[in-house]
Amino acid sequence: MSVQDALSKAQAEFEKSVSHLKDEFNRLQVGRANPALIENVPVEMYGASQPIKAVASISIPDPRTIQIQPWDKSALAAIEKGIVGVGLNLNPINDGVCVRINIPPLTEERRKDLVKVVYKLAEDAKIVVRTARQDANAHFKQLKSSSEITEDDQASAEKQLQAKVDEFNKKLEDLAKEKEKEVMTV
Numbered sequence: 501m502s503v504q505d506a507l508s509k510a511q512a513e514f515e516k517s518v519s520h521l522k523d524e525f526n527r528l529q530v531g532r533a534n535p536a537l538i539e540n541v542p543v544e545m546y547g548a549s550q551p552i553k554a555v556a557s558i559s560i561p562d563p564r565t566i567q568i569q570p571w572d573k574s575a576l577a578a579i580e581k582g583i584v585g586v587g588l589n590l591n592p593i594n595d596g597v598c599v600r601i602n603i604p605p606l607t608e609e610r611r612k613d614l615v616k617v618v619y620k621l622a623e624d625a626k627i628v629v630r631t632a633r634q635d636a637n638a639h640f641k642q643l644k645s646s647s648e649i650t651e652d653d654q655a656s657a658e659k660q661l662q663a664k665v666d667e668f669n670k671k672l673e674d675l676a677k678e679k680e681k682e683v684m685t686v
Contacts, residue, residue, distance in 0.1 A: 503649060503657045506639045510661060513632035514668040521625040521672060525679045528614060531606040533560045538568070538590070538601070543582040545575055552579060556599075568592075568599040606683075614683045622676035626669055633665050 501509075526536040539553040552558065556570040556579060568579055579599050583592045593600045606614070637658060644654045 501639065503653065506636045507660060510632045510636040511664055514629050514664060517625040517628040518668060518671055521621060521675055524621045528617065531603060532563050533566045533603050535560065535566065538566060538583060541582050541586045543578045545578055564603045566601040611683055615680050618676055618679045618683060622672050625672050629665055629668050633661060636661050
């Protein structure tokens with residue numbers, strides 16, 4: 501693997517960490533209804549565990565309500581059980597036709613707790629970036645020790661890698677600040 505291959509691989513890992521962080525942020529309950537909150541909740545149906553999105557349609561009739569309309573009415577109880585069992589502190593209401601979930605408004609204390617979760621998720625993403633950087637640097641050292649690249653090439657590659665690391669860490673910090681602002685907005 502060449503220096504460019506190692507840099508490309510590291511950048512792909514960086515991009516994965518950013519997209520994963522965005523997905524995680526979408527799943528956070530911030531006082532508004534969002535299908536991402538429940539679409540991957542596992543439901544026991546037909547002898548197998550499936551995500552809700554595979555057995556029902558999910559809609560948002562108003563900003564504080566999620567409505568789940570199963571394609572098979574026998575799935576209502578399983579959907580309700582799955583939502584309660586996943587520990588999101590949501591109370592599903594089964595009306596015999598669909599399951600509705602009312603999203604409660606966030607308290608100030610809950611908002612502060614969510615901000616802590618936001619920064620923990622961002623730090624986890626930064627750890628992925630650091631790990632990818634360490635792997636790439638180790639590869640550069642290996643290339644240098646096997647005399648495939650010079651010391652100057654190694655230094656140049658490390659400098660390019662660090663520039664990418666700084667760029668992606670900035671993106672992660674910006675995403676976290678943006679999400680904090682969203683969470684703290686009443």
